[in-house]
Amino acid sequence: MKKSFQKSTRGIVKIEDYLYLGTYRDAISNKELEKHDIKVLINMAQEFTIKNIPKIIEYNFFGIDDTNDQELDLQPILKCINEYIIQKKNVLVFCMAGKSRSASVIVNYIMEYNNKTLKQSYILVKRKRQIINPNIGFREQLMEMERKKYGNISMKEGDWEKKY
Secondary structure (H helix, E strand, C coil): CCCCCHHHHCCCEEEECCEEEEEHHHHCCHHHHHHCCEEEEEEEECCCCCCCCCCCCEEEEEEECCCCCCCCCCHHHHHHHHHHHHCCCEEEEEECCCCCHHHHHHHHHHHHHCCCCHHHHHHHHHHHCCCCCCCHHHHHHHHHHHHHHHCCCCCCHHHHCCCC
16 A cells, blocks of 8 residues: 555654654654654744743744734744754744644745745645645745745746645
8 A cells, every 4th residue: 555645744744954844733742852853842823832841942932823814024933943953953843733834934944044936945845744735825925025035936826736
């Protein structure tokens, strides 16, 4: 029996060195945190916070709503993530389902710090975690961020739903 994409939709997923994507359930699972040697949690979900975090893990709350009209001010978040990555600490960026808010942050991080286009960044993350699906408002803002950075937009509307 051929394996499906279950590995990329369950549990913490490594996107690149020191950068991981996951869910709220992953962030409260000591087993998952230990398995990936996570040292930093970046919570993107406005609706909850985590208590009783092991002392060896640094916790950062940047909660935003997963709504189409939510403004994304990602520069402070991206800078925070990058500072931890420079220190070679494994960072888990998560939200409730690990598919819209946290995925948008990671896509933007790759675009900003790895000098990739939005499409290249999105494909990289989508191949690791097939369920990512930024909401329409986040998509529009990511495209505008790319337009400001590169002068054009690499993603077309249908590209968001493709399987990569």
